[in-house]
Structure formats: structure tokens, C-alpha cells
Amino acid sequence: MASDPPRKQHKAAAAAAAALSGAGPYALRPLLHSVPLSADGSDEDVKINCVEYFDGNLYVGTSASELLHFFRIPPDPSDPGGPPTFILASRLPPVYSEAAGTPNGSRPGVQQILLLPRVGKACVLCNWTVTFYSLPELSPVFGATQVRNCSWIGGVDLNESLGDGGTDRSAGVTILLSLNRRIQVVRIGEEDARVLRKIDFAGSTLSVRRDSIACVADARNYSLLDVDRQLKIPLMTISSLDNSQSGRSFGQAQDVAGTPDGGLSRSASSATARAPANPHGHSRSTSLGDFISGIRRHDRRTGEQDDPVFQDSDTPPTSRSPGPADKPLPAPPQEHGGLLTVQAAAATPPARTATPPVRTTSSPKPAVLLKPHIVSPTAEEFLLVTGTGPLEPGIGMFVNLDGDPTRPTLEFDRYPREIVVDGGSGDLSLSQPSLGAEEEGYVLASMTKEFEDGLHHGLEIQRFDVNVGEDEPEKWWLEIGGKDSTATTPSTPIGIRSLLQSEEMLFEDVVDRLCQRRFAPLKRQPDTPTMSIQSNDSRTALSLQRLSQEKELFDSDPESDDEALPLDWEATRNQEGEEFVRRLAKTSSRLAVWAESSIWWAVRNPFLLQLDSVLEAAASQHQQTSADQMGTRRQLLSLLDTIKDRDATTELEFMTLGYVRQRASVMLLSTFLGSPQPPFADAETQAMEANLLGGDLDARVVLSLVPALRNELVLNEKGIWIYGGIKAILESYISGEPEGVAVPTIRSLAPNVLQFLRRFLTAWRKKKGFGSIPDEVFRTVDASLLLVLLELDQDATVGTAGQAGSVRKELYDLVDHGVDCFDRAVELLETYRRLFVLSRLYQHRKMAADVLGTWRRIVEGEDDHGGELGDGEQRVRSYLSNISNQALVQEYGVWLASRNPKLGVQVFADERGKAPRFEHTQVVALLRAEAPGAVKYYLEHLVFGKNNTAYVNELITYYLDIVITDLQTSPPSRDNFAASYDTYRALEPPKPTYLRFLADNAPATDEVWQGRLRLLQLLGGGHDYDAAAIGARIDALAQHEPQHQQLLVPEAIILAGRSGNHPPTLHLLVHRLGDYDTAVSYCLRGAAALSPAAAHRRRRRHPADAEPPTPAAPTPDEQTALFRALLGEFLSIPDAAARVAQTGALLERFGAWFDVLDVLAAVPDAWPVEAVGGFLVAALRRLVSLRGEALVGRALSGVENLRVGYAFVEGVGEKGGVCMWFHKRSEQECDVLEGKTATITNRRV
Secondary structure, rough: OOHHHHHHHHHHHHHOOOOOOOOOOOOEEEEOOOOOOOOOOOOOOOOOOEEEEEEEEEEEEEEOOOOOEEEOOOOOOOOOOOEEEEEEEEEEOOOEEEOOOOOOHOOEEEEEEEEEEEOOOEEEEEEEEEEEOOOOOEEOOOOHHHEEEEEEEEEEEOOOOOOOOOOHHHHOOOEEEEEEEOOEEEEEEOOEEEEEEEEOOOEEEOOEEOEEEEEEEOOEEEEEEEEEOEEEEEEEEOOOOOOOOOOOOOOOOOEOOOEOOOOOOOOOOOOEOOOOOOOOOOOOOOOOOOOOHHHHHHHHHOOOOOOOOOOOOOOOOOOOOOOOOOOOOOOOOOEEEOOOEEEEEEOOOOOOOOOOOOOOOOOOOOOEEEEOOOOOOOOOOOEEEEEEEOOOOOOOOOOOEOOOEEEHHHHHHHOOOOEEEEOOOOOOOOOOOOOOOOOOEEEEEEEEEOOEEEEEEEEEEEEEEOOOOOOOOEEEEEEEEEHHOOOOOOOOEEEEEEEEEEEEEEEEHHHHHEEEEEEOOOOOOOOOOOOHHHOOOOOHHHHHHHHHHHHHHHHHOOOOOOOOOOOOHHHHHHHHHHHHHHOOOOOEEEEEEEEEEEEEEEOOOHHHHHHHHHHHHHHOHHHHHOHHHHHHHHHHHHHHHHHHOOOOOOHHHHHHHHHHHHHHHHHHHHHHHHOOOOOOHHHHHHHHHHHHHHHOOOOOHHHHHHHHHHOOOOOOOOEEEHHHHHHHHHHHHHHHHOOOOOOOOHHHOOOHHHHHHHHHHHHOOOOOOOOOHHHHHHHHHHHHHHHHHHHHHHHHHOOOOOOOOOOHHHHHHHHOOEEEEEEEHHHHHHHOOOOOHHHHHHHHHHOHHHHHHHHHHHHHOOOOOOOOOOOOHHHHHHHHOOOOOOHHHHHHHHHHEEEEEEHHHHHHHHHOOOOOOOOOHHHHHHHHHHHHHHHHHHHHHHHOOOOHHHHHHHHHHHHHHHHHHHHOOOOHHHHHHHHHHHHHHHOOOOOOOOOHHHHHOOOOOOOHHHHHHHHHHHHHOOOOOOOOHHHHHHHHHHHHHHHHHHOHHHHHHHHHHHHOOOHHHHHHHHHHHOOOHHHHHHHHHHHHHHHHHHOOOOOOOOOOOOOOOOOOOOOOOHHHHHHHHHHHHOOOOOOOOHHHHHHHHHHHHHHHHHHHHHHHHOOOOOOOOHHHHHHHHHHHHHHHHHHHHHHHHHHHHHHHHHHHHHHHHHHHHHHHOOOEEEEOOOOOOOOOOOOOOOOOOOOEE
């Protein structure tokens, strides 16, 4: 029989549950204790032989030949989980007959109780006599008829539902009576009973029937019997060591129909009716001697004689000639050590019939025979038990209705006293399990086992529906003792039977464990705390203070719930939860177990209790050695691993799996937190984390086990609701903490605990968005995770950014994605002095003012333990460009400009910012008032970046102030200024202009030199500025400190050139700077040559920006004059070589602007001709060229004159003479040309 995955999962879970003691599939529930086995309670040897139950009526047969009838009274409605009450309704001594000379000790008492509720009858086998009664009051029926010499009653078709009262009663119920030589098939009706047929099967002691096929056993063999066709198939011997049956043909069908000449005749009996010993019992007796005459003819075989099966208790049976095969039944069973032994014929007690058998056989060698056991687990199978001896193992064999084996065999540790089956796919009498395991089939065997302290009687339980190839069958041992009975000991034999009707019952243990209960993780504090908040660690103090504030908030917040909770809301919810779980925690059973004077139900143990017993056993081992704790830990992990992939099929199973996962995980966590040695392996820790997450346990429950985080819990008015079983162990754990000790801080936790909390809480945050999880859970999770990460990040390197996988990166991710406990997060970050992380938290909330305020605190020097801000001013500048709040931009832009003028100005100059732009005048005024040091930089932006010339004069003033102040206060600067001139003059030509030289060599980081370059750029750029005022400041500086006059040469040159004062300009260029090229360029371009704009012009920042205006170039006459002045300056150069070289080069390159005579007059006579030779040659060439050009020009003019004259003459000749009068005002003029006729024409001018 193959096993499907759900069944495999359940079997694996059951096997894991069985790994620890006490976890079995069955449990005993009290049915009736202290059964009054004797009327006066004096006979202590009276035992319970059999039990039956139907419709609230309990029938108990005792060894004192009494039948006790108890009536069930339901439990009090106010206590639905309470046990029912049974009251004794009657004590009946069934009528029976016994053979003469039979000792009293050989009477077994009431052997069987067979209830037939369909027809309202009960058959009772007492001391081998069958009597019949009505249900439920047990009044005798059929005239107090009895059947003697009967060893078994039963054979009811198990395929029919006997307890179905709606079935047609007229059909009656067919049963089998096992007499000494035959089996009678009898139909019991409401009014009568009739024999349907007789089967020649001697000595049968047990029969179980499915439809027409019955499995029957005698003292030695098992056989299959077709009661309709009256065929028998011998199967096997009960004892595999029984050699007396070696000659039998097993497996071959045999006809067992009765014959007319024998086999069905009955010997005369000398038994007499025995009056009841109890005068208070039933004493009615009715004769049904003629009952057999009413048997239908078609139910008899041809030639079969009527046999008075039912005999009157008052009339002795008629004597009949004894048949040769007539012999007494075997002796009644003798119990030895709880096991059945049957002696051979030589040791048989006196026969129950008066006439001994005629034919005798040789007595075989005495041998121990075993009690047969037959049960039917399914509609197509029988289970037979064989063995070798009462103290040896037994073997269970499954055969179908054809006698063929169907399943692997079962093995019993010892040959059982009794067996029953429960469950299976075809068993109509199964005990209803609790977790949808209807297909699970169990065999329960009562037996004795040897333990260290002696023999124990109990039940061996095992599955019969598993394949050996898949799983080795697990076995469970169930004893009676402990809380089930205070009087019963393990040495008491146990009886077990499957009853006719099941009884529904409630597992209060399941209710207690699965009902949701309100959990208060915090210990109640006294009204006046014994410890001040300030005396604790600052983080703990803040936690306690926040907790107190939140408690007041929730107690007074009208929005915490839609409406105020009623006073009894918790009791109401508890009651509703109990009612809900009670509907799921009901089960039923029809297995009765008894020992001594007590009776129990053998109930399918709910899966919850099976697994919980494992957890209970593990909890009891917490105080053991480390090795034992490690073993328990692994067993719990194994149990969790077994059920992790199990899919729940019912609501109760779903709750059960969740409860087990939660409890086992909590137990593992408590061990993890409280017992660091031996440490958990990584795989064990991961498994624990996975189960804590997968068990849907409220994260606050897990955190409640960590005292350092307990104060982070956020609770609403309804609190936390968890399974009652989980609540119990949590409260036990918390109550075990020492009193009067300061609350541990987060720093007291071990690193592995902190890492576990980090992973667990991070995984829990992924559940955000689930509507079934209260907001308070995520507030708690976020606060706790933040606290853990802050503690773990304490030792990280200061100033490092979060790398992937690092704690700091997780800390950033936490605050960047937002936390639900915002206020608490602010407190924690402030406590840990993690201001940068706090700013990121504000950034997520788009709290720009708080972000900037936090950064300002860091920049201004407040302690930030992480040190991650880096360049705080640059961060502020970048952040300001991304916000749209103009007021914030203004506030922090000014603050930044006061600290870092260059960077602060960028805030107001940024054209890509989201905030509205500021007016230039507004910014200038603001900076002048709040950050004067940044005004210059903003003006630079306006002038150079935006080409706004309105602020050129002011910017020049700022630059001039910088240069003059530096010269006045810094001697090294004065030396550098002077050295630059000397260095430039020392350069050999060709050399760059001084402005280029200055730009190339000025220090890039020197504010004064860069400002001077900008000053020169503005002065020479043609901007409109107050040159006179600037010149006056330079002159004033020179007057007060003459040594500084020589240091501002380029500025003086530009100002002189701008004002048109050319001689000083050329003089300064030639003699003070030695910048000859610029001097020449000045003659050609004027003041434009003094501007460094071409070399230093900044790249325009906007397409609309224009170049600075360029001064107008001088006219040719002015250029000539400038070159003549320059020639004079060159001729006055102190260095003779330079004088000659520069003068010669000037005359040679620009000789066209000079007159030869003037030059010859100016050049000293002592100069060699070679000094001006180039000029002279060029001049002469120009003169020759000019003379030639003049001659050519005159010749061309003559030619042109001739052409014009010729054209005029030709024209006059063609048109004749014309006289033209030019009137000007009143005058006329007439010209007569070459004697031609004149034509007078008037023309007004």
C-alpha cells in the first residue's frame, strides 16, 4: 500500500514525536473509575471481563457472573469540558447452566456482551450460556431462552452499521453461535430468533465476518468460512510449533454442510437450570421450547433434523443418543501472567455435558496452545495473529477474503492477550482522530513486557498501513498509571475492546494551548518606582521614559480604537476563543480499555498533544548537562524540520502546526539566550530564525525574551494575543528573571545574540504591508532593529561609508526607507550621537529644515560618532539646490556664505536650483549684511559669469582693497610684487607680455594674486568704472607710503592708458616693466593692448552673455605720434644693448610710421649705420617705390585725360554745339565751345 505525501509527512512527524517519551498516537481518557464490581465491595478478586457501550448506556460484564448497566448523565452545560457522570442503573446476574461437578473457580463469568441495537436486543454469554435481553433496560426476551455449551457469540457482519436505527428492523440481524460441534447461523429479529443454517465446524472459539465470509478460529487453527455456501478454507495454525495439524490440507476448500445422519445431533445434557444467586436481579424465565418449529423450511438442508438450539432454562434438554464425534468443548481459558494457555484434553476440567464422548482418541503430548486473535482492519481483510509461545513475539498476518496475504506482516514484541484495530481506509469503527488522519490505521495489542523493574502490562501500538520498504513501523507503548489512575499499577493486566458506538469528547488540553490569551510581557511596575530614570543608562532611561509616555498616550488617546472598549471585553474575547477552539478540539473514540475496577477511553491523541509532549520532555531537560541540552536542541530542530513542509488540511491542524512551530522556536530561543554554552551552530541558528519567522509569532513576543529590548515594545490597549500554551512558557521564563536587578542594557548582549536579532528583525520588516499585522508590531521591530544596529555599529571605523553587507549599510537602509517609530528613532539616534544617520532619517521624511539643522550642528563641531558627513558644507550646498523652500535656501545659503564664501555664493548663483531665484540686488544686500566676505565672490559671479557691468566698479574696489591691504600689511607680498618686475625684466627676448607672465606665475590658491589678476582684467576690459577714484586711491597710497608706488605698475599703466595719458603709459611699459611688446601693441591698439581679457577671459556661462567692451583703436595720426613717443622712450633705455636692439627692431618693423629725417635727427651720431641700416634701406625702398608710383600715376592720369578729351570731342561732333545756361538765382551763363553753334538751356541749381 503506497503512502501519499501527506501521509508521509504525518508519519515523519509522528516518528519525530516518538523520539521522546510520552508522545504516542493514543491517550487514555477516564470513562468510569471505581466500578462497583461486587454489590457489597467485599470480593476483591472480581475483574472486568468485557465492556460494551451504546446510546449512553454502558454495560460491564464481570468475572462474578454479573452484568452491570450504567446510564450516562451529560456534563453540566456550564462546564462543557467536564466529564460525564455514569450512574448504576441495574446489576443483572445473567442466567446460565453449568455441567454437574464443575468447580466454582472454573466459571469465567460474563464472557461476551453483544448488542444488536437495530432490533433492540442484547446477547450475553455468561459461563458458556447465551441469554437474550432487550435494550437498554436488559429485560429478558424470547421467554428467557438460553443457549448452552456456547463458546462464542458474534459473527455480525461488520459491513453493516448496527447502530443505525433507521435501517429496516424487519430484516433482523444475523449472528453466529459457536457451539461445541457446529456453528449456527441465527437471525435475531424484534419478536423472534430463527436458525438459518447449521455449519459443521466443531470447537470454534472466535469468528469475525465480512458479508458472507467469516474468519473463524478454533483452539489450533484459523480458517475462512463461507456461511452461505458452507465452505471452509483452512488457513494456518495459531501456533507455528503445533505439529498436530501437519496432515491438514491448508488452503483447500472443504464442504462443511451438516448431514442427516450425524454431525448435527445433540447429546442429552444433564445440565440443570441454575437459579440466579442475586435475589435482586432479573428472575423472569419464559419457555421457548417450541421455537425451533418455527424455523423456515427453506433454511434447512434436506434430511436435516430439527435441533432445539434454544432451550428453556426450566426444562432440561431432551436426551439424544450420543454421536461418535460428540466431545466436550475445551476447558475454559486459564490466565497465566496475563497470557492465555490452553491445556490438552488430558488436563481438561470436567466437561460441561453430562454424556461423555463415546469415541476416544489417543491423547496427544501436552502442548501449550495460544489464544486466537482475529480482527478485520478493512472491508476486504482479516488480521490473524500467530506465534510460537506466550512469551515469544507474535506475528500478525493480513489475508483477504480469499485467504491470500495482502500486506507485510506485523510483529508484536510478545504474543498479545487482546488486539483491536482502529482506523484504516475501510474501518467503519475507527476512532475519529483530531487532525484529519482518517486513513491512519493502528493495531493496539494488550500484552506484557519486561522492564528493569519487572513486568509491565500495557498496550503496544503500531501502524498497520505502512510499507516496510518506506518506513520501518514505529511502535508506541502505553501504560495505565500516573494521572489516569492512582490505584492501577503497571503489573495489572489490561483489557481492550472496540465498542459498538463511539463517544464524543473534548480535549481541554488542546483548548488551553490553542486559545488566544492576552500576553503582558512587561512586569507590572509599582506606582513609585524604586529606581530613578536618571540612574539608568541613558538609552534605557529614554526607553523607560518613552514607555511611560506611550502608556499615557494609549490610555488617553480616543483614536486608538473606533470606540471605547467595554469593561469585560477581554473576558468576552476569551470566551469566544474558547468556544471556537472547543468546536475544533472535539474527538470521538470507541476503544475501551480496562484494568481492575477502572475503564478508560483509548482516544486518538491529537497531533498537537503528541508534539507538545515532545516539547514538554525537552523543557524538562533544560537543567541537564550541556551534552543533554545539545541533544534536546537537535531533537527540537529535527521536529521542526519534519513539520516545516507539512501542509495543513484542517483548521485545527493549521493551528497545531503554528503552535508547535512557535513553542519549539521559543524554547530554542530561550536556550539560545540563556545558555551560551555550548553555542549554537550556524545551521542551528538559521533554522531557529526560519522557524521564528515562519511560525507567524508576533515579533514582540520574541523581543519580550530579551530584557534589553523589552522596553522597546509598543502595545495598544488590546495588547498582544498569543496561544495560551505559548503564553504560559513565556510568563514562566519572564517570572524566572531575578527581581530587584537593574534592567540589562543592549551592551550586555553577546555578539551572536545581537547578530541574531539583526537578521531576525530585518527579515520581519519585509512583512510590512500585511494588513493582519498591527502597526504596533512594526513600531517595535523598527525601534529594536535600530537599537541593535546602532550597538553593532559602535566599533565601526569613523568616517567610512556603508559598504554592501555591512552593519552601517543596513543602518542607512533602515532610516532611508523610513521607520514607523519615528520619535523613538530620533531619541535613539540622539542618544548614540549619530547625527548624520539622523539627518538621513529626516531626509526620508522630507524634513529639509531638520536635515539642514542637523548638518549645521555637525559642521559647527557637535559630536557625531559616525563621522560620515564628510564635507558637510558641500553637502549643504548640494542639498540646497534640491529643495524648493526659498526661505531655507536663504537662511542656510547665508550661513554657508559666512563660513565658506565661495561655496555659499554658489547657492545664490545656482540657476538649476528648485527654489525661486533671488534678485541680484537682494542677494548683494543680504550678503553685505550677513556675510560680507562673500560679497566679492557674488560680484564676481555677476560680472564675470553674468557679464553684469553694473557691479564692475564695486568689484574693482573690492579687488583693490585686497591688494592694497595686503601690500600694507605683508612685507613678503611687497617683496613678491617687486620680484616679479625684476624677474620679468631679466627675461631675454622674445618673452611674453607682463600680463601673460603674471597670469602664468601667479599662485592659484593665493587670494591676493588671483584678485590682482581679476583687477587687471577689469581695469583693462573697457568697463565703465570710476578710473579717477581708483587712481586717486593709488596716488594716495603712494603719497603716504612711497615705497608702494613702484608695486602697482600694471594698474597705473592701465589707468594712464584709459585716461589717454600716453607718454606716462609708454614710459612705465618701457622703463618700469620692460614690456616692449606691449608698448608696441599699445601704439597700434591703444588701451585695448593693456587688457588681459584675451588671455584670461572666462568661458561664458550662458549663450546670451556678451564679451566685455573693447576700447577704440587710435587713428593713424595718433599711431604715428605714439610711435614717435615710443621711439623716444626706446632711445632712453638705460641698457645700451637693449636700447640699440629695441630701437632697431622698432624702426625696422614699423618704419613706415617714422619720417627718415626725424629718425636721423633723433638717432645718436655715434650709433653704427648697422643699427638703423634696416630702417634706412626700407625707407629708401619706400622712397623709390613712392617715386615710381608717382610717375606711373601721372602717366595714367595723362592717358585718362586724353581718353576723356577724345570722348568729349566725339560727343560734341555728333550733337553739335550746345549752349548751357546755368541760372543761379537770376544769372545766366552761356558757353560756346570750339566755335560750334550754342544751344541755350536754362537749368536751376
